[in-house]
Each structure stands twice: as C-alpha cells, then as structure tokens.
Amino acid sequence: MSRTFLVAAVGLCAACASSSPSNSDPTTHLTFADTRGFPAQKLDGLVFGAARWDERHDEVFGVDLVRSADVLPIAVTVRLRGAGQDEARAWLNPERMGAELVLADGTTLSALPARAVAARVAERHGERVEKRALATGLLSPRGEEGWLYFDLAGHDDLEVEDACVEHSVDGRTRRLLLDQSLVTFDVTLDGREQSFCVGIGR
Amino acid sequence: MRHHLIPLLLLASACSAPRDHAEMRVDLEHAQELVAKRELANAAKLLERSLGPDAGHAADRGAELQRFHAAVLLVRTHVSAAFGAPFLPSARTPTGAAWNLDAKEPAPAPSPVAHCVAALRWVESARRWYVDVRAADGADREDLLPAALDGVAPRDALAYVQLAALACHARLRFEDRVEEILAGMDVLGELDRCDALLASTRVEDGLRPWIYYGVFEHWAPSDEPRAFKFAVRALETAAQARTFGAREQERLARWIQHDSRFAFRCPTCETLADPVLFSCSVCRRPTLEFEPGPRETAK
Numbered sequence: 346m347s348r349t350f351l352v353a354a355v356g357l358c359a360a361c362a363s364s365s366p367s368n369s370d371p372t373t374h375l376t377f378a379d380t381r382g383f384p385a386q387k388l389d390g391l392v393f394g395a396a397r398w399d400e401r402h403d404e405v406f407g408v409d410l411v412r413s414a415d416v417l418p419i420a421v422t423v424r425l426r427g428a429g430q431d432e433a434r435a436w437l438n439p440e441r442m443g444a445e446l447v448l449a450d451g452t453t454l455s456a457l458p459a460r461a462v463a464a465r466v467a468e469r470h471g472e473r474v475e476k477r478a479l480a481t482g483l484l485s486p487r488g489e490e491g492w493l494y495f496d497l498a499g500h501d502d503l504e505v506e507d508a509c510v511e512h513s514v515d516g517r518t519r520r521l522l523l524d525q526s527l528v529t530f531d532v533t534l535d536g537r538e539q540s541f542c543v544g545i546g547r
Numbered sequence: 548m549r550h551h552l553i554p555l556l557l558l559a560s561a562c563s564a565p566r567d568h569a570e571m572r573v574d575l576e577h578a579q580e581l582v583a584k585r586e587l588a589n590a591a592k593l594l595e596r597s598l599g600p601d602a603g604h605a606a607d608r609g610a611e612l613q614r615f616h617a618a619v620l621l622v623r624t625h626v627s628a629a630f631g632a633p634f635l636p637s638a639r640t641p642t643g644a645a646w647n648l649d650a651k652e653p654a655p656a657p658s659p660v661a662h663c664v665a666a667l668r669w670v671e672s673a674r675r676w677y678v679d680v681r682a683a684d685g686a687d688r689e690d691l692l693p694a695a696l697d698g699v700a701p702r703d704a705l706a707y708v709q710l711a712a713l714a715c716h717a718r719l720r721f722e723d724r725v726e727e728i729l730a731g732m733d734v735l736g737e738l739d740r741c742d743a744l745l746a747s748t749r750v751e752d753g754l755r756p757w758i759y760y761g762v763f764e765h766w767a768p769s770d771e772p773r774a775f776k777f778a779v780r781a782l783e784t785a786a787q788a789r790t791f792g793a794r795e796q797e798r799l800a801r802w803i804q805h806d807s808r809f810a811f812r813c814p815t816c817e818t819l820a821d822p823v824l825f826s827c828s829v830c831r832r833p834t835l836e837f838e839p840g841p842r843e844t845a846k
C-alpha cells in the first residue's frame with residue numbers, strides 16, 4: 346500500500362518543484378556545517394585539557410585493562426594555559442573531581458580510584474596503574490599526562506572494541522565511537538569549582 | 548486513510564521487522580505526542596526502536612524522509628531533556644563522589660551533559676539522512692508524516708538540528724564547534740532574523756539562551772554593539788527558561804558592566820544598562836534599544 350503512495354508522491358514532484366522555490370524561506374540561504382564528534386583538546390578559560398584512547402595501552406600497563414580489569418583507561422592531560430596562568434591556582438584531585446566518561450548515547454561511566462583498579466590486576470601491573478594515574482595536586486602550565494580509569498564492571502551490556510563501544514539495548518546494538526564521547530570532570534580554579542569536558546582522541 | 552492505521556498501531560509494537568511507511572508514520576505521530584507531553588524517555592525509546600538496527604538502509608525516498616524526521620525528533624527529545632527534564636543518569640552521585648566504593652551514596656542525578664552528547668549523536672544522523680524530499684511534498688506526504696510534521700520542510704528541520712547542535716556545543720563549551728556552525732548561518736548575525744529563525748524552527752525555550760550566548764561570544768571580539776543585543780536577549784531568555792549556566796550568566800553580566808569597551812545607556816535618560824533588568828529602570832525603554840557610548844564617561 347505504501348508503494349502506491351510513493352509513486353503518487355514522485356508523480357507530484359515535477360508539478361510542485363516549479364511552484365515552490367520559496368525565496369522567503371528563512372533557511373534557504375543557510376549552509377550547514379558538518380561538525381562531527383568532539384575536539385580531543387580544549388582551552389576553557391585558563392584550563393587546557395586533552396584526552397585520548399590508546400588501543401595499545403597494554404604496552405603501558407603490561408596488561409590489557411579492558412579485558413583484565415574491566416576498566417576503560419583514558420589518558421588525560423590537564424594544565425593551565427594563557428595570560429594569568431602563573432598566578433592562577435587550580436587544583437585537581439582525581440578522587441574528588443567526579444570524572445565521568447559519557448558515551449555517545451549518553452551512557453555514563455564513573456572513574457575508579459587507581460588503587461581499586463590496581464586491586465583487579467597482578468601486583469606488578471597494579472603498580473604501573475597507580476604510578477601512571479592522573480596526579481592529585483596544583484595544576485601548572487606543564488601538567489603531565491595521566492590516566493583515568495572508567496569502570497565497565499556492572500555494564501554487561503557494553504563491549505569495547507578498539508575505539509568503539511558496543512551497547513546492547515532492547516536486543517539491538519548501538520555502535521558508539523569514542524570520538525563521539527566525552528570525558529568530564531571538575532577543576533577547582535581560584536577556589537571555585539568548574540566543570541570541564543573534552544572529547545577523546547587517539 | 549486514517550482508519551487503516553489503527554490496526555497497524557497494534558501491530559507496530561509487536562513487530563520488529565523494518566517499518567513500512569504507515570507503521571513508521573504511526574510511530575512518528577506517537578513519538579511527537581510523547582515529546583509534547585514531556586514523556587521523553589518513552590519518546591526516545593520508541594523512536595530508536597522504530598528506526599531499528601538497519602536504519603542505515605532506507606527502502607525508498609519515503610522511508611528516507613521518515614528516517615530523517617525520526618532523527619530530528621530524537622534530537623528534539625534529547626535537547627528537551629538536556630535543557631529541561633533530563634532522564635539519563637549521571638555516573639556521579641549528588642556528592643560528586645563517583646569514587647565512593649561503599650555503594651551507600653544516594654542515586655545518581657540525571658545528567659544534562661549526557662543528553663547533549665546523545666543529542667549530538669542524532670544530529671550527526673539527521674545530517675547524514677537529510678533529504679530535501681520535494682518528491683514527498685504535497686498531498687501524499689500526509690501518508691508519510693503525521694500532521695504535525697507534514698508542514699515542516701526538511702530544510703527547516705535541518706536548520707533546527709543545527710540550532711540544537713549550537714546550543715549543545717555552547718552548553719559543553721566547545722567554542723570552536725559553535726563557530727563552525729555559525730559560519731554557515733549568517734542569518735544568526737542579526738537579532739531579528741535570529742529571533743525569526745528560532746520561532747519558525749520551533750526551538751524549545753530552554754535552548755534559546757544558549758543559542759544567543761553562542762552568537763554573543765562570536766561577536767564579542769569584533770562587534771560589541773551587536774554582541775550587546777545578543778547578550779541582552781540571552782539574559783532575557785535565560786530568565787524565562789532557567790536552563791542557563793551560572794558561569795555564562797556571570798560572563799554576560801560582567802561583560803555588560805565592565806568588560807565591554809562601551810557603556811550601554813538608555814537613549815532617553817542615559818541610565819546605564821543593568822544586566823538583571825530588561826528595560827530602563829527610569830523610563831522603561833527596552834534594554835535592547837540602549838546605545839553604546841564611551842566607557843570613560845560612565846559614572
């Protein structure tokens with residue numbers, strides 16, 4: 346039945362196309378930027394942040410943390426940049442910054458303390474997990490990259506395949522690319538907490 | 548034709564095969580009603596289910612048009628949630644302690660940010676699936692789309708999608724993305740045309756202050772008198788919608804009072820612009836009509 350409708354609709358096309366060029370249409374002259382995903386680095390006021398997924402993170406930790414510890418590790422850099430960077434006092438505490446990974450469909454994963462991740466793997470790997478975790482302290486213009494560990498435990502509906510997370514919902518699978526996902530956290534700048542978010546590069 | 552659709556409505560929920568035009572039309576109508584009733588979680592679920600796993604392959608132009616409108620409705624659903632009634636949970640608890648392993652924290656709060664991210668995913672789908680289906684214009688479109696969508700030109704729907712993306716990126720503070728979107732929409736540079744576009748594309752009230760704020764940030768470095776109008780409109784719409792950010796609100800107020808090179812005054816009585824009042828406190832002239840003058844003469 347629907348096919349007949351469409352044939353009729355196509356038949357109408359030629360007739361209506363010439364009659365309605367609609368120059369008064371407010372959207373006629375717009376062009377639409379094709380932005381995609383989120384930038385993997387950002388300057389927001391004085392705070393510069395960057396995040397990336399490393400598919401070879403097992404070389405960093407000696408173990409595949411997705412398979413062995415049920416966490417998604419993301420390397421994060423946070424530093425101060427711009428006029429006033431030397432006077433500003435910004436504080437970062439991974440245990441109190443409410444870090445979250447927001448997947449492309451809006452599913453959120455919380456960050457785990459490094460010690461909790463370390464407890465999920467062999468001791469020699471756990472030491473690296475703790476050592477390479479994003480550090481607590483005052484931000485400086487030379488902040489170093491550190492890792493945040495996002496918890497996949499309890500999310501049996503999620504499957505990580507390289508830079509893509511597959512999310513099973515109602516018997517269907519959503520393919521969620523990490524470059525359409527966000528890392529968010531709070532930074533305390535000059536005594537005031539502000540939220541920061543950045544996309545995830547590779 | 549409508550009576551044929553009633554049995555299809557019952558079929559639609561049981562059937563997981565790709566939707567035909569009539570089934571999809573029913574789903575779109577139902578989803579539209581759910582969005583209007585603010586049953587946003589149900590709307591999102593229905594739309595995603597009706598798009599199905601094979602949404603990448605539309606059977607024909609009619610299906611393409613329906614798929615596009617479904618994606619636009621998903622954008623509407625998630626931005627209505629982000630800037631109004633969020634339902635997706637945050638991973639963090641109200642105390643901010645995503646860390647607390649004791650699991651005695653209260654339930655997590657809903658996350659507007661999660662909805663912005665989800666909305667932007669559907670923005671990408673809507674752009675990819677955009678079809679300017681003149682072929683489906685006219686009488687037969689009602690068999691593809693419910694009445695409420697039937698009069699919406701796909702191009703206007705796409706403009707709405709861009710405005711929604713602009714609001715989300717402004718909310719997430721991705722200024723570069725805001726700039727990229729604004730670059731193609733010079734109509735947003737004039738306040739009255741911007742107002743008209745937001746009205747004609749039925750942009751939700753909650754998004755408006757963010758869109759005006761995004762345009763304000765675009766003009767602030769180069770054209771302060773123009774930026775002023777957008778700052779005032781952002782503050783006006785923020786006062787109505789209450790979905791605006793505290794940082795952004797402060798930024799606008801500080802810019803009007805201090806950071807702009809100009810002092811904005813009432814042309815009738817010279818009263819300085821007050822960011823919490825939208826008309827002159829003395830003569831009631833709208834703040835939008837205030838004019839820029841040199842800052843150094845400000846009292």
Ligand SMILES: [Zn+2]
Pocket residue numbers: 813814815816817818827828829830831832
């Ligand atoms: Zn006055």
